[in-house]
Amino acid sequence: MKGKATSFDIAHLAGVSQSTVSRALRNSPLVKAETIEKVQRIARELNYKVDKHASSLRSQQSATLALLLFEDPTTDDSLINPFFLSMLGSITRACARQGFDLLVSFQQLSDDWHADYEDSHKADGIILLGYGDDVDYQPKLKQLDQQGTRYVRWGPLSEGRGLSVGCDNRQGGQDASQHLIALGRRRIAFIGNASHHYPEFFARYQGYVRALLEAGLSIEPALQQDAITTEQAGFDAVTTLLDRGTDFDAIFAASDLIAVGAMQALQARGLRVPDDVAVVGFDDIPVARFASPPLTTVRQDTKRAGEQLVESLVRQIRGEPVRSVTIPTQLVPRKSCGEA
Amino acid sequence: MKGKATSFDIAHLAGVSQSTVSRALRNSPLVKAETIEKVQRIARELNYKVDKHASSLRSQQSATLALLLFEDPTTDDSLINPFFLSMLGSITRACARQGFDLLVSFQQLSDDWHADYEDSHKADGIILLGYGDDVDYQPKLKQLDQQGTRYVRWGPLSEGRGLSVGCDNRQGGQDASQHLIALGRRRIAFIGNASHHYPEFFARYQGYVRALLEAGLSIEPALQQDAITTEQAGFDAVTTLLDRGTDFDAIFAASDLIAVGAMQALQARGLRVPDDVAVVGFDDIPVARFASPPLTTVRQDTKRAGEQLVESLVRQIRGEPVRSVTIPTQLVPRKSCGEA
DNA sequence: CTGAAAGCGCTTACAG
DNA sequence: CTGAAAGCGCTTACAG
Numbered sequence: 001m002k003g004k005a006t007s008f009d010i011a012h013l014a015g016v017s018q019s020t021v022s023r024a025l026r027n028s029p030l031v032k033a034e035t036i037e038k039v040q041r042i043a044r045e046l047n048y049k050v051d052k053h054a055s056s057l058r059s060q061q062s063a064t065l066a067l068l069l070f071e072d073p074t075t076d077d078s079l080i081n082p083f084f085l086s087m088l089g090s091i092t093r094a095c096a097r098q099g100f101d102l103l104v105s106f107q108q109l110s111d112d113w114h115a116d117y118e119d120s121h122k123a124d125g126i127i128l129l130g131y132g133d134d135v136d137y138q139p140k141l142k143q144l145d146q147q148g149t150r151y152v153r154w155g156p157l158s159e160g161r162g163l164s165v166g167c168d169n170r171q172g173g174q175d176a177s178q179h180l181i182a183l184g185r186r187r188i189a190f191i192g193n194a195s196h197h198y199p200e201f202f203a204r205y206q207g208y209v210r211a212l213l214e215a216g217l218s219i220e221p222a223l224q225q226d227a228i229t230t231e232q233a234g235f236d237a238v239t240t241l242l243d244r245g246t247d248f249d250a251i252f253a254a255s256d257l258i259a260v261g262a263m264q265a266l267q268a269r270g271l272r273v274p275d276d277v278a279v280v281g282f283d284d285i286p287v288a289r290f291a292s293p294p295l296t297t298v299r300q301d302t303k304r305a306g307e308q309l310v311e312s313l314v315r316q317i318r319g320e321p322v323r324s325v326t327i328p329t330q331l332v333p334r335k336s337c338g339e340a
Numbered sequence: 341m342k343g344k345a346t347s348f349d350i351a352h353l354a355g356v357s358q359s360t361v362s363r364a365l366r367n368s369p370l371v372k373a374e375t376i377e378k379v380q381r382i383a384r385e386l387n388y389k390v391d392k393h394a395s396s397l398r399s400q401q402s403a404t405l406a407l408l409l410f411e412d413p414t415t416d417d418s419l420i421n422p423f424f425l426s427m428l429g430s431i432t433r434a435c436a437r438q439g440f441d442l443l444v445s446f447q448q449l450s451d452d453w454h455a456d457y458e459d460s461h462k463a464d465g466i467i468l469l470g471y472g473d474d475v476d477y478q479p480k481l482k483q484l485d486q487q488g489t490r491y492v493r494w495g496p497l498s499e500g501r502g503l504s505v506g507c508d509n510r511q512g513g514q515d516a517s518q519h520l521i522a523l524g525r526r527r528i529a530f531i532g533n534a535s536h537h538y539p540e541f542f543a544r545y546q547g548y549v550r551a552l553l554e555a556g557l558s559i560e561p562a563l564q565q566d567a568i569t570t571e572q573a574g575f576d577a578v579t580t581l582l583d584r585g586t587d588f589d590a591i592f593a594a595s596d597l598i599a600v601g602a603m604q605a606l607q608a609r610g611l612r613v614p615d616d617v618a619v620v621g622f623d624d625i626p627v628a629r630f631a632s633p634p635l636t637t638v639r640q641d642t643k644r645a646g647e648q649l650v651e652s653l654v655r656q657i658r659g660e661p662v663r664s665v666t667i668p669t670q671l672v673p674r675k676s677c678g679e680a
Numbered sequence: 681c682t683g684a685a686a687g688c689g690c691t692t693a694c695a696g
Numbered sequence: 697c698t699g700a701a702a703g704c705g706c707t708t709a710c711a712g
Contacts, residue, residue: 004459006705017683022707032681047487049460053397054705057688062393064443082626085425092446101462103404104444106432119344120389121689122441147387231630260630267632286422290571290600292607292632346689357699362691372697394689397704461705 005046013042025050056121064101065313066123067091070130071106081229081257082285083302084129087154090306091127098314100124118149125150125313131229133197152313154305156199157324163316164324165308169200172298172329173207176252176280179296179331181215183338185250185278188212189223191237191262192254198228201254204282208252222246227258234261242269249277250337256281256288259295263336274338284332293335300329345386353382365390396461404441405653406463407431410470411446421569421597422625423642424469427494430646431467438654440464458489465490465653471569473537492653494645496539497664503656504664505648509540512638512669513547516592516620519636519671521555523678525590525618528552529563531577531602532594541594544622548592562586567598574601582609589617590677596621596628599635603676614678624672633675640669 007025011018016035024031024039031039042048056062069084088104095102103123107130117123126144128151141161144151152163180188192198194205209219225241227233234253241248242265253259259281263273271277273293281288284299308325315322347365351358356375364371364379371379382388396402409424428444435442443463447470457463466484468491481501484491492503520528532538534545549559565581567573574593581588582605593599599621603613613619613633621628624639648665655662 004461008705018706019684019708020682022705023682026707030681035681047459051397051705052460052462053393053402054688055707057391057393057397057690058705058707060688067444082422082425085422085428088425088428088444089446092444096445101443102445103441104407104428104432105436105442106429119387120392121344122392231626263632264630287627287630290604290627291630292603348689358690359692359700360698362689363698366691370697375697391689394704395691397706398689398691400704 004051005043005048006051007048009046010039010042010048013046014039060121061124061317062101062121063099064103064123065095065125065127065310066103066105066117067127067129068117069104069106070128070132081131081255082287083255083283083300084131086285087129087302087306087309090303091310094307094310098310100310100314118147124317125152127151127309127313128153128155129309130154131198134199135197150313150316152309152316154309156203157326158199163312163322165305165312165327166200166324167300167305167327167329169203169329170207170210172282172300172331173204173252174211175207175329175331176204176282176298177208177211178215179333179337180250180252180278180280181211181217183250183278186217187223187248188217188250188252189225189241189246189248190252190254191225191227191234191241191258193226193228194224201229204252204254223248227254229255229257231257231261231264234258235265236261238262238265239269251277251279253279253281256283256285256295256297259297259336260287260291263291263293263295273336278337280337288332289334291336296334296337297332298329299332301327344391345383345388346391347388350379350382350386350388353386354379400461401657402441402461402464403439404443404463405435405465405467405650406443406445406457407467407469408457409444409446410468410472421471421595422627423595423623423640424471426625427469427642427646427649430643431650434647434650438650440650440654458487464657465492467491467649467653468493469649470494474539475537490653490656492649492656494649496543497666498539503652503662505645505652505667506540506665507640507645507667507669509543509669510547510550512622512640512671513544513592514551515547515669515671516544516622516638517548517551518555519673519677520590520592520618520620521551521557523590523618526557527560527563527588528557528590528592529565529581529586529588530592530594531565531567531574531581531598533566533568534564544592544594563588567594569595569597571597571601571604574598575605576601578602578605579609591617591619593619593621596623596625596635596637599637599676600627600631603631603633603635613676618677620677628672629674631676636674636677637672638669639672641667 007018007021011021021039024036092102156166190208192201225237227237253262259279281295281297284297288295288297312322347358347361351361361379364376432442495504496506530548532541565577567577593602599619621635621637624637628635628637652662
């Protein structure tokens with residue numbers, strides 16, 4: 001047998017038609033059980049695999065999802081938020097389980113990624129995962145909607161924009177802040193962008209605001225300092241706060257990366273965590289547990305999130321009813337707030 | 341126009357044949373410049389994209405690479421060594437630059453991944469990236485070789501086994517150990533598996549041995565403690581060493597994950613890093629810089645490595661001459677050894 | 681339960 | 697420089 005075997009080769013060997021081979025390989029109930037068995041045995045012997053392109057071309061579906069990861073600004077060529085990376089594992093596994101392949105691509109938010117994958121039939125649908133200015137993001141989503149592209153996005157609900165899967169950021173932010181308050185902290189800084197440009201961070205900030213107000217504390221603008229989600233930004237933000245002479249006894253960082261950078265900045269200035277300043281992060285990335293001190297944080301369940309993203313997209317592709325989903329978060333107390 | 345536009349639609353609008361459209365879209369020198377221009381303009385207007393499956397089926401190449409990531413034993417469903425993840429970024433970018441799509445899949449080393457992607461024409465070649473027992477790995481590689489599958493593997497040269505790209509682990513291990521010796525450390529523990537089951541770790545160990553012997557130090561078996569590449573394994577290994585009463589003033593950990601876990605274990609026992617025990621890791625994963633104290637380590641250039649993996653595989657696919665590549669490492673001194 | 685036939689949307693010899 | 701035609705390897709009505 002030269003070259004790869006085809007369904008015709010199997011048909012010949014099995015003494016049936018190629019149509020029957022095609023049906024048998026997909027366990028069609030139309031085919032007699034013993035025919036299925038014979039065909040599949042021969043296929044196995046020939047190490048035959050259905051040609052992906054031929055079957056996709058004919059059936060007009062590729063059994064492939066595309067994952068678009070983007071991050072703007074990208075601090076470094078290869079630095080991707082570990083939070084997204086940890087979702088990647090869960091997404092690939094969920095895809096495999098559903099019988100889909102996964103195409104992965106990293107992009108700048110600023111790139112022209114909004115077409116291509118579905119138009120060229122490379123993928124049946126797109127998973128969008130990333131961090132960047134929502135004001136730049138929305139027009140791209142709008143274009144996807146207009147094109148009728150099937151996609152699901154990690155992030156908060158966004159009115160009039162397709163399907164999303166996201167965490168309850170507001171509740172998570174409130175839990176984190178209440179935790180600090182319960183431990184007796186009163187001057188709690190929020191490190192992270194708090195505007196509609198970064199809706200997830202903004203929701204966490206809103207949770208923070210709500211917790212403080214409920215505890216009878218006032219909201220001081222001086223205690224909020226912008227930072228994108230990198231260690232460097234966290235380091236810089238805390239340094240700025242300290243240079244400015246702002247007084248605080250706790251930090252709620254909008255992400256673990258920020259928190260890790262923040263702890264570094266505190267320790268570089270000789271401040272002790274948690275004795276002088278307690279720190280809470282958000283995400284529970286793998287580093288959090290091994291930071292020094294181990295970081296109290298708000299866990300986003302990446303396993304469940306990845307599975308949900310894939311499931312929502314696949315259901316959408318199949319034409320089944322779908323709706324956006326919000327996943328609860330969970331506070332994980334560690335030593336950075338003083339727990340044992 | 342209902343449904344997606346095809347090359348026939350463009351042909352009709354441009355007043356040329358479909359063959360000419362196909363050529364024009366790929367900038368064939370056979371086609372008159374103005375025809376190319378007209379065809380491409382119309383294609384753009386229609387938001388036309390070449391159907392990936394049709395073109396792949398006809399041309400018998402998919403312009404897609406498959407990345408197989410595996411890790412055994414997998415400690416956690418979603419925990420993947422950040423070192424591999426950071427290569428992922430570089431690999432996707434290199435693929436895009438070369439005009440290839442990238443299919444990503446996570447597998448257990450124990451899974452049956454050794455076929456499928458190329459057989460079903462999903463990918464033109466495979467990039468293998470992972471960590472696991474080499475004794476389990478080799479038979480799979482052998483099978484790939486026998487099938488004539490085009491692949492490239494991250495790791496050391498392996499006689500009679502296809503193409504590889506890897507770091508100079510022995511030299512890296514030697515550099516790390518010499519660094520500790522130069523700082524006056526004399527009782528240096530090696531944490532990591534040091535057998536042919538884990539050739540990369542073993543090469544690092546050999547570098548360690550060489551450095552010690554060159555410095556006139558003896559190799560004490562009690563100073564070597566097995567660990568796979570997880571924080572937990574590093575933590576456990578150091579705990580074992582301490583429980584056993586082994587005396588040491590430095591640790592060379594076979595990976596950063598091990599090193600981070602090791603530092604945790606030391607600090608949990610009240611030992612100071614670097615005062616009591618200096619620590620060097622391997623990889624320079626993002627965490628290393630933000631560990632406490634920041635971790636001295638041997639950097640593997642993941643950007644270059646990813647690019648090289650893609651380039652080697654693409655050249656192999658194109659039938660160009662290729663050979664395995666070894667990339668140099670670089671010592672990155674940080675505070676875990678006492679540097680400023 | 682099975683087969684003959686059409687056709688998915690391209691690329692690429694072949695002919696001019 | 698361009699066109700008519702074949703064919704990549706499947707899936708799926710259609711007919712029996």
